[in-house]
Amino acid sequence: xLRSKEQEVRREFEVxxxxxxxxxxxxxxxxxxxxxxxEDLVQEAVLRAFRFYxxxxxxxxxxxxxFTILRHTFxxxxxxxxxxxxxxxxxxxxxxEVELELEADRVDTPEVRYEQSWLRExxxxxxxxxxxxYQMVVVLVDVEGFSYKETAQVLDVPIGTVMSRLYxxxxxxxxxxxxxxxx
Numbered sequence: 001x002l003r004s005k006e007q008e009v010r011r012e013f014e015v016x017x018x019x020x021x022x023x024x025x026x027x028x029x030x031x032x033x034x035x036x037x038x039e040d041l042v043q044e045a046v047l048r049a050f051r052f053y054x055x056x057x058x059x060x061x062x063x064x065x066x067f068t069i070l071r072h073t074f075x076x077x078x079x080x081x082x083x084x085x086x087x088x089x090x091x092x093x094x095x096x097e098v099e100l101e102l103e104a105d106r107v108d109t110p111e112v113r114y115e116q117s118w119l120r121e122x123x124x125x126x127x128x129x130x131x132x133x134y135q136m137v138v139v140l141v142d143v144e145g146f147s148y149k150e151t152a153q154v155l156d157v158p159i160g161t162v163m164s165r166l167y168x169x170x171x172x173x174x175x176x177x178x179x180x181x182x183x
Contacts, residue, residue, distance in 0.1 A: 013053050016062040023144050031074045045070040064150035126176035134169030
């Protein structure tokens with residue numbers, strides 16, 4: 001009977017986890033910058049999430065809960081490796097890859113494919129150039145689709161901070177993309 005309960009919990013966890021894995025890896029790449037480090041980070045976070053799954057509140061956003069664990073796992077690993085203060089944490093992380101999917105509303109032609117390719121390339125570069133605090137909020141809200149509240153929980157900041165960082169981050173993205181369009 002106990003075996004059956006454990007298997008049921010494991011299946012329930014897997015059902016919630018599997019749709020989130022790609023997004024977790026993308027977020028881990030933003031944090032860790034190196035693909036191998038991101039994979040290790042995701043693996044460690046998933047193990048922690050499973051170990052503390054009994055603390056997950058059903059009806060809440062599992063992906064946001066998992067991202068919070070992922071972020072805390074990264075911070076703990078970072079602190080263990082470095083003696084630098086947490087204030088410098090986001091400033092020293094670089095080398096992100098962003099995979100954005102854009103849907104074409106028009107017929108698929110070589111021109112449309114070129115425009116989409118150009119936009120993807122420049123948007124990824126503009127996103128990468130954002131200061132870390134803005135970048136993380138833009139990624140979580142605009143790329144991953146988290147709500148302001150969920151983003152605030154993941155980043156452990158007030159919701160007003162999320163809103164202002166998102167506004168400033170989007171403004172910086174628009175400014176950067178306009179500059180590229182004018183050249």
